[in-house]
Amino acid sequence: MVSEGSVIARGEWHPANSSRSVAATLQLAGGLVVAVGDAAGERHAAAEPEKMTFSPRVGSIPRRIVFPDGSLFETRDNDAIDAYVEKRQGRRSGFVHRMEEFHPRLIVFAGLVMLLAAGIYRYALPALVELAVLLxxxxxxxxxxxxxxxxxxxxxxxxxxxxxxxxxxxxxxxxxxxxxxxxxxxxxxxxxxxxxxxxxxxxxxxxxxxxxxxxxxxxxxxxxxxxxxxxxxxxxxxxxxxxxxxxxxxxxxxxxxxxxxxxxxxxxxxxxxxxxxxxxxxxxxxxxxxxxxxxxxxxxxxxxxxxxxxxxxxxxxxxxxxxxxxxxxxxxxxxxxxxxxxxxxxxxxxGVTVEKNGPDTSTPGAEGGRQPAKP
Amino acid sequence: MAVADAGRPETVAQFERASFTGRASEYFGIWIVNVLLTIITFGIYSAWAKVRRNRYFYGNTVILGRAFEYHATGKQIFIGRVIVFLFFIGIQIIAAIHPLFVIVTTVLILAALPWLVQRGLRFNARVTSYRNVRFDFVGSVKGAFVAVVLGSFVSFLSLGILAPLASRWLYRYVFGNLRYGDRPFFTEPRVGALYGVWFVPALMVVIGAVICGIVGLAMSGAIMAIVNNADMTEEQMILTFVLGIYLAFFVVFVVYGLAALVYRAGVRNVVFSSTKLDDKHELLSDMSRARYAWIAITNIIVTVLTLGLMRPWAAVRLARYMTAHTAIRIHGDIGEVLSSIESTGAAMSAEYMDMEGIDFGF
Structure with missing residues (x-):
């Protein structure tokens, strides 16, 4: 029976398009992923894992697992879902999430961002402008x-x-x-x-x-x-x-x-x-x-x-x-x-040089040969 | 789980506060990777970055034990942005070739604005869910015209004196047409209450204008003195003048920015507190206007001083404050709420054309 299946995570199950929920566990039984109600152990939904969607991990926000019938299993146990997805796919999932985790690597990222931002403003933007002018x-x-x-x-x-x-x-x-x-x-x-x-x-x-x-x-x-x-x-x-x-x-x-x-x-x-x-x-x-x-x-x-x-x-x-x-x-x-x-x-x-501070002939005049700001 | 029997929340006669569970340290990683990938993909990733950012903030906004969820996909937002981008490039090219054409496009954009606003609100509502049920927005384009175009026009022409009326139109349109599944929201912010929160920022603007006037008079006096002062060099005169202009701009920027923050917080309090879900469940917002303005301003200062690196902390700080001062009081039983729109399929994929950029900061 389903109760013998290995438990993936605990959470809540919603019927399709409904706010009603019941406490449930997500289990693995006979190649199927099953949502099993806590109260009576009833099988609320079951599907082959390939036909389900697991929402990608962002920080530690609740994870959504959607069955093909539109019903939803929601859990805060992100690690358990990660472990399951990893085991099934045979490789680690959530590349972006792993980069985002709090780690000294983020300092390198921050430095890189600063460097790239300065580089873009200093070099890439002028280069793009030149390219655009040429094209x-x-x-x-x-x-x-x-x-x-x-x-x-x-x-x-x-x-x-x-x-x-x-x-x-x-x-x-x-x-x-x-x-x-x-x-x-x-x-x-x-x-x-x-x-x-x-x-x-x-x-x-x-x-x-x-x-x-x-x-x-x-x-x-x-x-x-x-x-x-x-x-x-x-x-x-x-x-x-x-x-x-x-x-x-x-x-x-x-x-x-x-x-x-x-x-x-x-x-x-x-x-x-x-x-x-x-x-x-x-x-x-x-x-x-x-x-x-x-x-x-x-x-x-x-x-x-x-x-x-x-x-x-x-x-x-x-x-x-x-x-x-x-x-x-x-x-x-x-x-x-x-x-x-x-x-x-x-x-x-x-070919003549003049001293730097020549006669002070500074001019507070209206600027002459200026083109309109926005032609 | 905080709520054991989440499907049937208890009958409570007191307000339940929302909470924000995100952490600056956690969001920092998401943020810096967003920025980094946006840069190295020449901006393409920004659509996906927006999704991760919004999923983080929605997913950490918890009320009655459950969080919101953001459902827009990176692809959806990317396609929407490409359309908008191409449109603006086209306008720019035509405007560069024939400057008078700007008038035509401005009129066209103004005419399309209500439609864009309506679609934007609908998009944002439909990609948001709570307890597996999507929000929806059923406002009409005509309603958007009154709420947004007419409202801003009236507010502008009256020099802000009728701004509370415009706010009332706007939020009656925004919240009065919002649906949580099959349950409607309803809001009736009283004009008197809106004028109550209008008074302080209006006073700030008036006092700011008076100060600007006095500073301006003092400045022109100083300039006359300088001009008549033969000892002063040309450079010094110009420097004084330019500094004066920057100072004036700075004062105007700060005064109006501050007044806008105070007004926004006050309006949010009034509007939320006069909103009901399903005609009985009451919403509440009780932010301190001074505290909100303080948080927003110090956020900007800290962000600028740290070259943006403290932005995640600032964003989490503001979200935490705003969420903690939002609450709902459930009367009786919410019961089973059913989605009125299909969460997948044609209804959603048709939303490419929607302008995801327009939102009202709630």
């Missing part, structure tokens, strides 16, 4: 560019009111500059627009469209090299595909945070998201200075004044400097270094 078909930046320009035209920009002569003069200079850039003059187009509330600005779209606002031209007061210096900066953004990179990077960071969100809690998730935003800012500053250097190189190659973009910052200071607090809102803490870096780089290319 992006050239048609995507084209679409992005034309779509963004159309949107801007519809919402903020209006046709340029500049005199034809000014436009021709700047356009000609731009041609010589673009000819020295990657992809040649054909890869870049210059668009004149009235900036509206954007004010004096220039920005680059990923497809090589550059937008120059009338207000920036007015600000330059006929200093064509200054305008070209800013445009060189924008060409630098296009060459290095900065907007595409920034897009992929932001998506990558958001994805990483989402993946571990459940494991860090919503409070920490918020903090990570904010921190990710701050890091994105520092990344965009790196992109800005990279574009600054490219402006110096391009202007030099085109036989123009390489440090003209530095003059642009000076001009901003002249105009906005008096307003103090107002224009400080839009500035980056590193603007003085940025200007110094431009002059240093220009000097280096000329």
């Amino acid at each position: 992006t078909p050239p048609v995507v930046p084209d679409w992005m560019g034309s779509g963004t320009l159309a949107t801007l035209d519809r919402t903020t920009l209006s046709p340029s009111k500049l005199p034809e002569a000014d436009r021709r003069r700047i356009g000609d200079g731009f041609e010589t500059l673009a000819a020295k850039a990657e992809g040649g003059a054909g890869a870049y187009t210059l668009n004149f627009r009235d900036g509206g509330y954007i004010g004096p600005n220039a920005f680059a779209l990923p497809d090589g469209s550059l937008i120059l606002t009338d207000q920036l031209v007015e600000l330059a007061k006929g200093d064509t090299d200054m305008i070209l210096g800013v445009l060189g900066h924008e060409i630098g953004h296009v060459e290095r595909k900065h907007s595409l990179r920034q897009l992929y990077r932001a998506a990558g960071i958001a994805g990483l945070i989402m993946l571990i969100a459940g494991d860090v809690g919503s409070g920490v998730e918020d903090i990570l998201t904010q921190g990710g935003g701050l890091l994105a800012l520092s990344y965009s500053r790196a992109a800005e200075s990279e574009a600054d250097m490219r402006s110096v190189e391009l202007m030099r190659a085109a036989g123009r004044d390489p440090a003209a973009i530095a003059r642009f910052f000076e001009r901003l200071e002249e105009i906005y400097g008096d307003h103090g607090g107002n224009s400080m809102l839009s500035t980056h803490p590193d603007t003085p270094e940025r200007r110094r870096a431009i002059l240093d780089y220009d000097a280096k290319l000329r």
Whole structure:
């Protein structure tokens, strides 16, 4: 009879889909797994072990053993179930559970996680961004560019009111500059627009469209090299595909945070998201200075004044400097270094060295050649 | 087993508290393996990690001697996530190509939101069981629209003054449509009681705003002084300003976060305590709002300071507190509860499309 069977574990048995339960034991009898009631020793359910499901072990939560008829045997005796499953399968079960058990090995895991997390942020994420940039078909930046320009035209920009002569003069200079850039003059187009509330600005779209606002031209007061210096900066953004990179990077960071969100809690998730935003800012500053250097190189190659973009910052200071607090809102803490870096780089290319602390020409100006944050 | 004759719980006229039996040391192993495998599988394991995490927390939440169980499978959640992921990638690509398209997708997502919420609640209910009986959710999409979209809208437009009304709509929808097997839940949180727990966080927000205002005025005064001070270098000025901005953000973040925690705990107390199962068995939540906020905040601090390594301890700590302050009073006999949905088969596999991400923190 069943009562002679070897006992696997003690627990409770439920009929299918019912909350009613009886105290029972799980037994092995004649190749069958049987749930036997404690009270009268009656056989509640029996099945071949292959047709049953044993829930995988997680910590020490109750184990569910489901019979093919839908009835359930539940027990807290995890070890007994593990021992039975192991004996039947002839090998140890619950690989993940065994890794999770409290053991010095977990210290190694923790170290590994820290190392991998740092590695992902430092190496894997940039590598993935590069890969994504490489795999992006050239048609995507084209679409992005034309779509963004159309949107801007519809919402903020209006046709340029500049005199034809000014436009021709700047356009000609731009041609010589673009000819020295990657992809040649054909890869870049210059668009004149009235900036509206954007004010004096220039920005680059990923497809090589550059937008120059009338207000920036007015600000330059006929200093064509200054305008070209800013445009060189924008060409630098296009060459290095900065907007595409920034897009992929932001998506990558958001994805990483989402993946571990459940494991860090919503409070920490918020903090990570904010921190990710701050890091994105520092990344965009790196992109800005990279574009600054490219402006110096391009202007030099085109036989123009390489440090003209530095003059642009000076001009901003002249105009906005008096307003103090107002224009400080839009500035980056590193603007003085940025200007110094431009002059240093220009000097280096000329083969001249200047002393590190040159005249203090720091500029609290609105940032000039910046591309829109989200093209 | 604590309850010898578990099928027929005794007639008790007092509240039985729930308890959380998980341990930080035990959960640490599960957690670190979850994170490690998630990283080395490039995120794919995160779906299975979620299942193990939820099984651990549900399986250690014990009431009347028995634990809950979480039944979603890693595969189910993985497929759901892939669908969501592809959808968002698609939106991002289109948005990058044509920025104005964002308006269209935002409207579409907003229109689909009630449906997503309803499916999310149903999914979460159906993958939860207690004593071999599954929960179910029978709320309608229209109900979700009123409870979630209209509720948040009203709450937002009234600057939070009508938030208790929105909470009432939301939880009447969530709990009023919840079923334990064939037994319905019913909840009727009184507006007066909700305003009672609304008052303190509202006061916190007002006081916080006043403090921010004073700090802001002091700041602008300081800036004017600095601007007029020729001795100060450019860098120092900018540094002061940037520090000020970060400080302001920090204060806003902390004040609103704190108020939200206090409000959430209060609403949970009111809603649980006015909920009945099967029209007679009463639920109770009696968390101290200050204690709850304290636990949540120190949890975040400890987690950040230990680079996340104390997160398992923090999660177990919060679960233990919340569970210990949840109770049920059984009147008479629960009797045999029968599942109203099939636990296996087509009904469950059709749930792939459900958004498992939406839940309400209960």
